[in-house]
Amino acid sequence: MKLTHLAGFVAASSFAVLAAAQGAGPSDPQIAGIVVAANQVDIDAGKLAKSHSKNKEVQDFAQRMITDHTAVNKQAGALVKKLKVKPEESDTSKSLKAGGKDNLAKLKGLKGSAFDKAYAEHEVAYHQQVLDAIDKVLIPSAKNAELKGLIEKVRPAFAAHLDHAKMVVADLNKGGKK
Amino acid sequence: MGATAAQAAGTTHKVTIEGMKFVPERLEVAAGDTIVWTNKDVFPHTVTANAAKVDSGDIGPNKSWKFVAKKKGEMPYICRLHPVMHGSVVVK
Numbered sequence: 640m641k642l643t644h645l646a647g648f649v650a651a652s653s654f655a656v657l658a659a660a661q662g663a664g665p666s667d668p669q670i671a672g673i674v675v676a677a678n679q680v681d682i683d684a685g686k687l688a689k690s691h692s693k694n695k696e697v698q699d700f701a702q703r704m705i706t707d708h709t710a711v712n713k714q715a716g717a718l719v720k721k722l723k724v725k726p727e728e729s730d731t732s733k734s735l736k737a738g739g740k741d742n743l744a745k746l747k748g749l750k751g752s753a754f755d756k757a758y759a760e761h762e763v764a765y766h767q768q769v770l771d772a773i774d775k776v777l778i779p780s781a782k783n784a785e786l787k788g789l790i791e792k793v794r795p796a797f798a799a800h801l802d803h804a805k806m807v808v809a810d811l812n813k814g815g816k817k
Numbered sequence: 818m819g820a821t822a823a824q825a826a827g828t829t830h831k832v833t834i835e836g837m838k839f840v841p842e843r844l845e846v847a848a849g850d851t852i853v854w855t856n857k858d859v860f861p862h863t864v865t866a867n868a869a870k871v872d873s874g875d876i877g878p879n880k881s882w883k884f885v886a887k888k889k890g891e892m893p894y895i896c897r898l899h900p901v902m903h904g905s906v907v908v909k
Contacts, residue, residue: 703898703899706860706861706898707860710859710860710878711859711860713859714859792836795836795837795838796837796858796860798837799837799899799901799902800899802901803899803900803901806900806901
């Protein structure tokens with residue numbers, strides 16, 4: 640099954656992201672860079688889905704990802720400015736961006752319901768991957784209390800997006816709400 | 818405000834929308850009471866009860882929406898933008 644392959648693929652890349660983050664023990668500037676990258680990757684996927692998909696539920700979900708992750712990044716931007724932290728690249732942020740680029744390239748080759756399913760399934764895997772990174776790496780490693788607080792505050796959004804993405808996948812598998 | 822005050826019609830109740838949750842998730846009110854939902858998240862939410870044909874429209878960050886509960890019974894609602902968010906108003 641396609642989903643199984645995708646889950647395996649994402650699980651492997653998710654492991655790489657976690658291993659990279661844990662090995663490096665990200666600093667606060669690196670954590671800020673990871674947060675910004677994680678949001679931006681999902682905004683970019685959302686923009687592609689919004690213009691490519693013909694399915695209203697997928698379009699609505701994509702718009703939600705754009706709106707919510709843009710708002711989170713705006714808040715993160717305001718905080719790093721206040722804290723005078725300059726977001727830094729790390730293996731984790733690079734890995735997230737590379738994964739996002741691969742996903743966009745793959746999605747661009749798909750059409751119709753194949754596109755919708757691939758996008759939604761990847762959204763499930765991606766939000767799970769980011770949640771794992773939040774719980775196992777970002778929150779435990781963040782030193783600045785406000786930075787830690789921001790990540791804790793945005794965590795429920797990633798969790799709700801994960802459940803929402805699962806709903807979209809389930810609807811698509813049922814034949815889909817139009 | 819205590820439980821007694823909540824029983825009197827015309828009372829105003831507050832629901833906070835924060836961390837992708839309606840707090841409290843379940844609210845009991847008397848018919849004629851006012852409920853004010855305030856969004857403490859950084860992105861918009863809605864209060865949408867499809868069966869009751871109630872929809873707040875988008876409630877932006879730090880914005881509120883007011884609703885007077887008239888019809889007795891339970892009104893389950895969701896956030897239309899994030900359909901995994903659930904809440905319920907019980908009008909006694």
